Amino acid sequence: MHVSERLLQLYAELDASTRIKIQESIKQNLGDGKPLSVSYEELTGNTSTDLTTDEKSAADFTAWIKNGKKDTTFLPYYVALLENGGVSVKKAIPGIEDTPLVEDVPVREDETTRSRDPIVKQRYMPEAPVPSRAERAKYQRAIEPARPRKKSGAKWLGALVLIGLLIGGGYIGYPYVSALFEPSEQAEEVAAPTEVAEPVAETPAVTEVWLTEKNVSLLSEPNSDNVTYIGDIGDRYDVLEERDDHLLLDLGIDGMTAWAPVASTTTEWGDSTVSDDQVLAWIETGVDPTFIKTSVEEYLTFSETDLYESLGQPYGRDEDALNDYVFYSGIFFVIQDEAVHAIDWTNTGTTKEEFKRLGTPTIETEDAIVYESPTYSIRMFIGTNGTARIRVTEI
Structure with missing residues (x-):
């Protein structure tokens, strides 16, 4: 199970007060700075070779929580302490007050979109009115036929001189003209036909892709360690650029972008394999319907306010670069x-076998299955401990 998915699972299992106590214990233990592996051993009494020896302070941890847990250095350290359930942590530093952190009350910035007034192009108006056809006709001069010229005797004299020139020229130029019609002694060279190069078919540019792995780290730059977002199998994104075996994807929120490895994407995506009714019917019996008081399709149209009016306030929440997660x-x-x-x-x-009774999957891997109908996408994510998470969303 990917460490980010383990974090979501733990947020669904631990109550907010336990998480707050763990976070306060971490800040008091880190203080002005110490290696994360040492901090973990002091707080839990256990050692872990998977944690980094980089020194981090309480201020670094608070900033990491506030900025949406983007730095992957803190993530395994924090998940390891949550998986301990906070028992050792609470014994190490008792009497911690349940002070809410920034993550439990995410701050949103309202963006004001200014619409521009349409620019109306002024129609051209001539400085003076264009005269009508009748008025223009007044200024046009009538064209009269040419008057015949008077006959002159000089015309005949000119004709006789022209005839004489033609006769003399024909006598002199005859040998040259006849030579043009005689066959040439030199063989005519035949020009070789010019070869026309066949047109090269241009490879169409990639415009959209789907992720083909259960969890795909989308990076701020190709081959970097800075993870912007963890994408899921079946997620579709528009492609903006290709570089170094990576694709620049439009994440679709506030102009955010990130790079995905080409090997973790595909441009070929199958058509719908099940119907909308099949998906909705499976949900009615395949998962716990306790918190769906009306229907799945209605809840997928809810605003955040509608959700809280229907179910009440959640007992936990988390966030990343794109989404907020509210837990019941x-x-x-x-x-x-x-x-x-x-x-x-x-x-x-x-189980995977029970889920596959729905029909032919759109895509299937060892730890994930995706079905798509004309309206919905329903997916199974299989954890390392065998438990399964089912997600439904509109396409």
């Missing part, structure tokens, strides 16, 4: 642009 018991909702984007059921216990 056994289920969490993905909020994008202040609206419900996807619904995830955790720890469903559904």
Whole structure:
């Protein structure tokens, strides 16, 4: 299971007060700075060879929480402490007050979009009115036929001189003219036909791709370690550029972009393999319907405010570069642009064989399956412990 997915799972299992105590313990232990591996050993009494020896301070940890947990250095350290359940941490530093952190109350910035007034092109108006056809006719001079010229005797004299020149010229130029019609002694050279190069078919530019792996790290630059967002199998993105075996993807939110390895994408995506009714019917029996009081299709049209009015305030939340995640018991909702984007059921216990009874998958890997209908995408993500997470979203 990818470390980011483990974090979402832990947020669904741990209550907010436990997470707050763990975070306060971390800040007090890190202080002005110490290696993360040493901090983990002091807080839990256990050692881990997977953690970095880089020194980090409490201020670094607070900034990491506030900025959406983008730095991958803190992520395995934080997940490892959450997986310990906070037992050792709470014993190490008792009496921590439940002070809410920035992550539990995400700050959103309102953006004001200024619409521009359309520019009306002024119609050309002539400085003076154009005269009518009748008025223009007054200024046109009538064309009269040419008057015949008077006959003159000089015309005959000119004709006689021309005839004489033609006769004399023909006598002198005859030998030259006849030579043109005689066959040449030299063989005429035949020009070789020019070969026309066949047109080369241009490879069409890639305009859109789908992710083909369960979790794909989308990077700020090709081959970098800075992860902008973790994409899921079946996610579709528009392609803006290709460089160094990476594709620059438009993430679709506030002009955000990130680079994906070409090997983790495909341009060939199958048509719908199941119907909308099949997807909705499977959800009614395949997952826990407790928190869906009306229907899945209605909840996928909810705003964030509508969701809270229906279910009440969530007991936990998290966020990343694109989405907010609000947690209830056994289920969490993905909020994008202040609206419900996807619904995830955790720890469903559904097996891969049971899920495949839905029909022929659009794409299948060892740890994930995707079905698409004309309206919905329903996916299974299989964890390392065998539990399955089911996600449904509109395409």
